[in-house]
Amino acid sequence: RETLATLLMTVLVFTFVLLLGNLFKEIAALIASGQVAPGFLLKAIGLLIPYVLVFSLPMGMLTATLLVFGRFSADHELTAARAGGISLLSLSAPVLAIGVLMSALSGWMNLQVAPQCRVAYKTMLFEYGLENTAALLTEKGFTDFPDHRVYVGSISGDTLRDVVIYQHDEAGNLKRRMHAEEASLELDAETEQVMLTLRSVDGFEFSDGKERTFVYSKYGPMALGKKTEASKQRPPKLKELGFGQLRARIAELKQQGKDPTPAQIQLHQKVALS
Numbered sequence: 001r002e003t004l005a006t007l008l009m010t011v012l013v014f015t016f017v018l019l020l021g022n023l024f025k026e027i028a029a030l031i032a033s034g035q036v037a038p039g040f041l042l043k044a045i046g047l048l049i050p051y052v053l054v055f056s057l058p059m060g061m062l063t064a065t066l067l068v069f070g071r072f073s074a075d076h077e078l079t080a081a082r083a084g085g086i087s088l089l090s091l092s093a094p095v096l097a098i099g100v101l102m103s104a105l106s107g108w109m110n111l112q113v114a115p116q117c118r119v120a121y122k123t124m125l126f127e128y129g130l131e132n133t134a135a136l137l138t139e140k141g142f143t144d145f146p147d148h149r150v151y152v153g154s155i156s157g158d159t160l161r162d163v164v165i166y167q168h169d170e171a172g173n174l175k176r177r178m179h180a181e182e183a184s185l186e187l188d189a190e191t192e193q194v195m196l197t198l199r200s201v202d203g204f205e206f207s208d209g210k211e212r213t214f215v216y217s218k219y220g221p222m223a224l225g226k227k228t229e230a231s232k233q234r235p236p237k238l239k240e241l242g243f244g245q246l247r248a249r250i251a252e253l254k255q256q257g258k259d260p261t262p263a264q265i266q267l268h269q270k271v272a273l274s
Helices: 002-032 038-074 077-083 088-131 243-255 261-273
Strands: 141-145 148-156 159-168 174-187 193-207 210-226
Touching: 002 038, 002 088, 038 077, 038 088, 088 243, 088 261, 159 193, 174 210, 243 261
Parallel strands: none
Antiparallel strands: 141 148, 148 159, 159 174, 174 193, 193 210
16 A cells, blocks of 8 residues: 555656646747647646656656665564565565556557557647647747748747748758748638748848858748648657557558668567556
């Protein structure tokens, strides 16, 4: 009972700490700007809990075992138990049984539940960004659009500051780089294009193999991408796939004659963490 109580406490603490780290890392800017509804926040927390339990369960079990047996040894209860004819195996058997159960639960979480919840969480953030255009961009981070990569230093309402845009050609080579002190993002209701207007712009572009620099007081609006129903179908990444999905992906890649090594590595990592 003491081990179970300590385990519950340590798992709650680790889950809370990891949850805060994951949650605020991705939606802290939205929370600060007041763009997140309480229902959205609660749903995000609920979807993240299985993901962080993958890490908090083993850490909590290890910490609980160390705390219980450390106190047991410090109070000389271990010596008293052995003097009373109670073997160490009898003392540790319940803890070992709890450890096996926690391992099975952690494996199920890591191989099945956590990937599904992670995909649902990322999809929810993605769809929220499509419905709230400013939420599409990450503050102090990069956001990828078709043929564009956008960095935003700060977001204040609909105003973006310290914006850097990298535009690539079809081969993936850098075609143009622009820096704007200020920008605004809006959605064209007719074409469903995400439009970005830049102010105080400087940068360079490559044309006919030559580099050309430019300066504009205002540039745009430029289209970053189209908001369509098809764009809401966010394909899951390898680390967001479950055990069965990874095995299916490996078989599919082999049939297509492609290298399945990344999927195999991800599968082995999930099994090892379980």
